Amino acid sequence: MDTNSKLTLNLKVWRQKNGSAKGKLADYKLTDVSTHMSFLEMLDVLNEQLIKQGEDPVEFDNDCREGICGMCSLVINGVAHGQESSTATCQLHMRKFNDGDTITIEPWRSKAFPVIKDLVVDRTAFDQIISAGGYTSCRVGSAADANSLLIPKDMAEKAMDAAACIGCGACVAACPNGSASLFVAAKIAQFSYLPQGKAERKKRVLNMVGKMDDLGFGDCSNHGECEAACPKEISITHIAIMRKEYVKAAFS
Amino acid sequence: MLPFSSILWSSVGKKILTGITGILLTLFVIGHMAGNISLFIGSVAFNSYTKKLESLGLLLYVIEIGLVSVFVIHAIIGISIYLKKREARPEPYMKSGDATGNSQKTVSSETMIWTGLIMLVFTVLHLITFKYGPHYTTFIDGEEMRDLHRLVIEVFQRPSYTFGYVIVMILLGFHLRHGFWSAFQSLGLTNPRMKTIVYGLGIFLSFLLAIGFLSMPLCIYFGLIK
Numbered sequence: 001m002d003t004n005s006k007l008t009l010n011l012k013v014w015r016q017k018n019g020s021a022k023g024k025l026a027d028y029k030l031t032d033v034s035t036h037m038s039f040l041e042m043l044d045v046l047n048e049q050l051i052k053q054g055e056d057p058v059e060f061d062n063d064c065r066e067g068i069c070g071m072c073s074l075v076i077n078g079v080a081h082g083q084e085s086s087t088a089t090c091q092l093h094m095r096k097f098n099d100g101d102t103i104t105i106e107p108w109r110s111k112a113f114p115v116i117k118d119l120v121v122d123r124t125a126f127d128q129i130i131s132a133g134g135y136t137s138c139r140v141g142s143a144a145d146a147n148s149l150l151i152p153k154d155m156a157e158k159a160m161d162a163a164a165c166i167g168c169g170a171c172v173a174a175c176p177n178g179s180a181s182l183f184v185a186a187k188i189a190q191f192s193y194l195p196q197g198k199a200e201r202k203k204r205v206l207n208m209v210g211k212m213d214d215l216g217f218g219d220c221s222n223h224g225e226c227e228a229a230c231p232k233e234i235s236i237t238h239i240a241i242m243r244k245e246y247v248k249a250a251f252s
Numbered sequence: 253m254l255p256f257s258s259i260l261w262s263s264v265g266k267k268i269l270t271g272i273t274g275i276l277l278t279l280f281v282i283g284h285m286a287g288n289i290s291l292f293i294g295s296v297a298f299n300s301y302t303k304k305l306e307s308l309g310l311l312l313y314v315i316e317i318g319l320v321s322v323f324v325i326h327a328i329i330g331i332s333i334y335l336k337k338r339e340a341r342p343e344p345y346m347k348s349g350d351a352t353g354n355s356q357k358t359v360s361s362e363t364m365i366w367t368g369l370i371m372l373v374f375t376v377l378h379l380i381t382f383k384y385g386p387h388y389t390t391f392i393d394g395e396e397m398r399d400l401h402r403l404v405i406e407v408f409q410r411p412s413y414t415f416g417y418v419i420v421m422i423l424l425g426f427h428l429r430h431g432f433w434s435a436f437q438s439l440g441l442t443n444p445r446m447k448t449i450v451y452g453l454g455i456f457l458s459f460l461l462a463i464g465f466l467s468m469p470l471c472i473y474f475g476l477i478k
Contacts, residue, residue, distance in 0.1 A: 014346075025346055078349025085353040104347040111340050174351055176362060177333070178340030181263070206254055209264050218340030219263045219333040222434040223361045228353035237443055244440035246264040250254065 007033040007094060010102040011046065013058055019114050019122075025104065035095035039082065040065060040072060042094055043105075059118040067091040067231060070166030073173070074119055075106040080170035080229040088168065088231035108173035111216045112180070123169050125215045126183060132211035133204035134187045136196050155193045162190035164232040174229030177218035182226035184212045185242035186234045192245055202249035209246055266329050271438030273326040274431050278457075280319060281424070285464045291477060292468070295401040296392055303397045327372055334365040356451070360430035367427040374420045381407060408472035418466045425462030429455055 009030045016023030030049070033042055040062050047057035063071035072089040076082035082092045097103065105119065113121040151159075163186075171182035188205050191197025197204070220239065227236045259265050287305075290297040305312060350357060360367075382403065390399035408414050432454030436442050442450060471477045 012346075075345060078345055078347040079351050083349070083352055085351065106345055106347070109341050109343055109345055111342055176357065177337040179263070209262055210254075210258075213263050216340060217263075218337045219266060221333060221337075221361065221364065222267075222356065222430070222437045224354065224356035225351055228351035228355035228357070230353070233353065235444065236437070237447070240437055240440045240442045242440075243264050243267065243438065246262075247268065247440065250259045250265075 005035055005099070006031070007035060007097060007099045007101070009033055009042075009097065010100075012102065012104040013046075013119070014106045015058070015118055016107075016115050018117055023115065023118075025106075033094055035093070037094045038065065038090055039074070039076070039092040039094065040090050059116075059120045061120050062090060065090040068166060070168040073108050073121065073168060073170070075108065075173055077104050080108070080173040081168075081231050085228070086231055086233045088166075091231075108169050110169075110172050110178045112178075113169060113172065121169075123167075125217075126167050126169060126180070128215060129180070129184055129208055129211045130187065133200070133207040134191075136191070136200060138196070138199075149195060151194060159190050159193035162186045162193070162234065162238050165190075165230075165234050166232055168231065170229045170231060171226035171234075172217065174225045175218065175220070176223055176225060177221050179220040179226075180212050180215075180217040181220040181239050181242070182230065182234055182236065184208050185236075185238040188245055189238040189241040192241060201245060202252070205242065205245040205249045209242070266333065267438035269325060270329050270333075271435040273322045273329075274435040274438075276322050277326060278428065278432060278435075280322075281428075281461060285461060288465070288468050291401070291404065292471070295390075295399075298401045298404075299390060299392060299397055299399060302400045303392075303395075306398070323372075323375070327368065330365060330368050356430070356433070358430065360426045361434070364427060364430060367423045370420060370423055371427060381413075405472055405478065408469045411473070414469045414473045417469045421462050421466040424465065425458040428458035428461060432457055 011028040011030060012025040013028060014023055015026045028046060028050075030042070030046055033045065037045070040060070043058060043060055050057050061071045061073055063069045065072070067088040067090055070088075072081075074081065074089045076089065076092070081087060081089045082096070084092050084096055107113075107115050107119045108121045108123075110121075112125040113123055116122050165183060165186040167183060169180075169183070172178055172180050175181075188208060191204060192201060222236070222239075224236050227234065260269060287301055290301045308315070382400065385403050385407075388399035388402045389396055390402070391397075408417070433442075433447070433451040436446070436450045468477070
């Protein structure tokens with residue numbers, strides 16, 4: 001495709017006044033969309049158009065727009081963060097779309113992530129899960145010397161693979177069951193590899209899984225759709241690790 | 253310390269129970285198919301095999317009660333996971349799609365509840381038809397025993413029953429295709445290398461079992477086994 005071409009898009013955007021209002025898809029036509037734009041920039045253009053017309057702009061979450069903060073969300077044509085694999089919505093570019101495309105944009109749909117407005121959902125459920133055990137409770141003081149705590153390279157790599165989770169919630173949005181297993185597992189696995197995480201590992205897995213269940217997330221059915229949708233390619237192997245940790249904690 | 257019941261009924265506990273009961277049911281199904289092979293050998297072999305099973309006496313009852321319990325636990329958890337799924341996403345997506353990355357979401361994985369429920373109904377009907385069906389008798393080496401062979405041959409003369417049976421066995425294959433690897437994942441036994449092996453083994457096993465089970469009624473229907 002000519003990289004300088006302009007797209008005309010038919011957008012179907014979820015509009016919902018507030019958490020208790022009933023939402024619906026609204027149709028918008030957008031012309032002259034540069035293929036260099038990111039998906040969020042395309043929405044910025046839509047909002048400028050809406051503001052000019054005296055309409056309410058579409059609310060959507062975003063922050064760093066560099067794919068590392070985990071604020072952006074959006075289910076684009078039925079896929080969390082869109083069709084481009086291992087890419088957050090902010091890093092998705094309009095060159096991945098074709099002229100004349102119809103794009104349906106919806107919020108994360110989960111009982112535990114209630115819609116605040118339009119495409120913005122309340123993800124404090126994840127914060128509550130972290131509060132239940134996603135930390136170590138020892139005093140760390142000021143920054144320690146590098147390598148004062150010796151961690152083998154392969155363990156550090158594994159922990160980093162899990163720690164790559166940005167907590168965006170795409171796993172929940174993509175899961176046919178609305179399960180938060182991948183997020184919770186990534187946090188548990190991350191600590192399980194590191195010496196700092198060992199002391200509280202039993203309490204951590206029991207409390208975090210318990211909190212996830214209480215918040216109304218669904219049960220995992222091992223579809224693996226979470227891994228496929230994850231912008232950070234967090235593997236469902238971490239879910240297997242979480243289960244192993246859970247069994248160890250529950251029966252010892 | 254968490255109470256035992258809340259461990260078992262947690263999201264992880266449910267998966268572990270589903271995995272264990274699923275593997276036990278798979279082992280049963282493999283055993284059942286091995287038993288069916290005696291039908292291909294002949295009526296004496298098949299009737300002697302069923303006689304041997306019946307002669308286990310009390311042990312057979314214990315095994316049967318165990319099997320029913322495993323089956324019921326597996327079904328109850330499966331249904332509860334399905335119901336919770338609907339609760340967890342009260343408002344469905346207007347447009348659904350599949351992510352392009354590494355996903356195991358397939359027709360098999362998405363229809364587990366339905367293939368499972370069909371299996372539940374089928375198992376009840378299957379027991380009524382055969383275990384609690386007409387009691388024909390025959391003599392083998394002067395010993396009187398149940399002629400289950402005759403009943404099996406009779407039942408699979410009926411096109412509707414044969415057709416239905418074949419369909420259900422294909423669905424069993426679909427259920428196992430996702431269920432087999434899923435059980436290992438649920439028990440926390442998979443790592444990236446294992447996952448490929450177990451997933452492949454699951455596809456192979458489900459294919460083998462489905463073909464194995466549906467070949468028998470088809471052979472009877474088309475007169476290859478008499």
